[in-house]
Each structure stands twice: as C-alpha cells, then as structure tokens.
Amino acid sequence: MKTKERIERHYGTGRILEAIKQGLQATGKDLGNLRVDDVSDVDEFHLGGRVASEHFFPKLSLQPGQRILDVGAGIGGGARFAADTYGVSVTGIDLTSEYVQAGREISDWTGMSEKVELNVGDATHLEFDDASFDGAFTMHVLMNIENKATAFAEVYRVLKPGSVFGIYDIVQRDPGDIAFPVPWADEASSSFLSTSEEYVSELESAGFNVEKVEDRYEFALGYFKMVREKMANAGGPPPLGIHLLMGESAKTKLGNVAGNLEAGLISSCEFIARKS
Numbered sequence: 001m002k003t004k005e006r007i008e009r010h011y012g013t014g015r016i017l018e019a020i021k022q023g024l025q026a027t028g029k030d031l032g033n034l035r036v037d038d039v040s041d042v043d044e045f046h047l048g049g050r051v052a053s054e055h056f057f058p059k060l061s062l063q064p065g066q067r068i069l070d071v072g073a074g075i076g077g078g079a080r081f082a083a084d085t086y087g088v089s090v091t092g093i094d095l096t097s098e099y100v101q102a103g104r105e106i107s108d109w110t111g112m113s114e115k116v117e118l119n120v121g122d123a124t125h126l127e128f129d130d131a132s133f134d135g136a137f138t139m140h141v142l143m144n145i146e147n148k149a150t151a152f153a154e155v156y157r158v159l160k161p162g163s164v165f166g167i168y169d170i171v172q173r174d175p176g177d178i179a180f181p182v183p184w185a186d187e188a189s190s191s192f193l194s195t196s197e198e199y200v201s202e203l204e205s206a207g208f209n210v211e212k213v214e215d216r217y218e219f220a221l222g223y224f225k226m227v228r229e230k231m232a233n234a235g236g237p238p239p240l241g242i243h244l245l246m247g248e249s250a251k252t253k254l255g256n257v258a259g260n261l262e263a264g265l266i267s268s269c270e271f272i273a274r275k276s
C-alpha cells in the first residue's frame with residue numbers, strides 16, 4: 001500500500017468534521033462566532049494539546065509577518081494557534097485529505113483563513129521553492145515517517161538561512177516493543193520511532209545546528225494522569241477532545257500511550273534546530 005493511502009486510512013474516519021461540530025454544539029459553542037481557543041481541545045492532536053503548544057512555540061522566535069511552514073498540520077490547530085498568537089502567516093501541509101478539508105472549514109469558522117493556508121502535501125517531498133519560509137515546525141508527525149533524513153533535508157531546503165525549525169515529537173526512550181494501537185499507528189509496521197539522539201544526529205546531517213533538546217517525559221506522565229482523573233470524575237471523555245480524531249479505538253490508543261509512557265518506552269521531546 002502506498003504511504004498516502006496507508007496514512008489516510010489510519011487517520012481518516014469519514015466523519016471528522018461532523019464529530020467536531022457535534023462536540024462544539026454539546027459544549028454550547030456558537031459555530032457562527034468561534035475563536036481559535038474554542039477549538040483547541042480537539043484541533044491540537046499531540047500529547048498535551050494546547051498546554052504543550054504553549055511550552056513549545058515560545059522557543060520558535062516567531063515574529064509578526066513571517067511566513068511559517070507547519071509540516072503535517074493535521075486539522076490545523078498548531079497553525080491557527082501560531083498565527084493567532086504571533087501574527088505569522090502559516091502554510092500547513094498534510095497527507096490526510098480529510099484533515100485538510102476539516103482544517104480549512106475550522107479556519108473559516110474561526111476567521112483564520114487569511115492567515116492559515118492548509119494543503120495536501122508530503123513532508124518528504126515539499127512543493128515549495130528553496131529558501132521560501134522564515135521558520136518551520138512539526139508536531140507528532142515524524143513517528144509516521146521512516147525516512148526522517150529526507151524530511152529534514154526538505155525542510156532545510158525550503159527555509160531561509162538563520163531560520164528556526166522546531167520539532168515536538170514522540171520518541172523512543174528505553175529500548176523495547178511498544179503496545180499497539182497508538183494514535184499514530186495501528187501496528188509496528190507503520191510506526192517509526194527514533195531516539196532523541198537519532199533525531200539530533202539526522203538533523204545535524206541535514207545541515208541544522210541543534211540548539212536545544214528538551215525531554216518532556218515528566219510533563220507527559222503528569223498530563224495523562226490529569227486526563228485520566230478528569231475522565232474518571234466526569235464518567236467518560238468530554239464532548240470535545242482529540243479522541244474524536246481517533247475513531248472507534250480511541251480509548252485503547254490513549255490507554256496504550258499511557259502504558260507505553262509508564263513503562264518508560266516512549267517520551268515526548270522538543271528539538272530546536274537552526275539553519276546556518
């Protein structure tokens with residue numbers, strides 16, 4: 001099966017927008033008058049959601065008016081957060097067409113369509129000119145990409161010299177087999193976890209200077225504990241959450257992430273790299 005087909009089959013549910021609409025309505029949100037923050041419980045599809053973004057984005061040195069690339073933008077939560085918070089224009093690409101369609105609609109609802117452009121695209125083959133972006137970021141995408149070196153080389157190519165590339169990803173921590181399914185893959189053949197040392201080495205081989213690596217293991221553990229307690233108190237998942245993006249097996253996938261974290265097999269990690 002081709003990569004795009006495999007990824008779309010994994011992430012697409014056929015009813016993402018409908019599920020988000022229902023979730024927003026159940027939480028009393030007015031679809032005709034939505035702010036970026038109103039959607040953040042569901043559109044930031046990475047460990048720690050908005051809380052993790054608020055920790056990650058300040059390190060990207062974003063300045064108003066810059067043109068920024070979001071590699072694997074999903075339904076565009078990170079892109080809208082960056083555009084709304086820092087006044088940058090964001091171009092997001094993602095392999096899953098259903099996410100791109102849903103993301104465009106949510107940008108319309110939140111009045112962000114002029115600042116955020118979402119298109120179908122592949123991180124390992126970026127359809128942009130050399131040196132066309134002032135910065136780039138990617139969150140929780142590279143676990144789906146076997147050939148990270150190609151993606152890093154592509155991001156390096158499209159960045160202007162001196163630009164920052166930030167990565168927030170799940171990495172392999174201790175050696176060992178993780179439990180599946182997880183939110184990014186149903187089985188081992190679709191999951192390509194690397195250690196943080198491997199990320200650094202491949203970023204450097206692509207030409208980047210790696211300025212900062214921050215392991216977020218304790219944060220990740222604490223975040224899952226908090227989510228579990230919240231769900232136990234509420235008697236189930238909230239109407240609006242990233243489980244809406246994970247289909248029928250959402251509960252198992254999230255449980256496996258928690259188990260893999262507790263076993264010390266995975267961690268979340270930030271990397272800040274710069275094109276010299």
Ligand SMILES: C[S@@+](CC[C@H](N)C(=O)[O-])C[C@H]1O[C@@H](n2cnc3c(N)ncnc32)[C@H](O)[C@@H]1O
Nearest residue numbers: 044045046072073074094095096122123139144
């Ligand atoms: C867990 S989601 C993260 C989405 C988004 N970055 C966020 O944090 O909300 C992973 C995303 O990576 C995308 N993806 C996987 N492989 C890709 C590739 N080769 N090129 C572009 N996008 C890819 C998937 O379609 C999916 O939307």
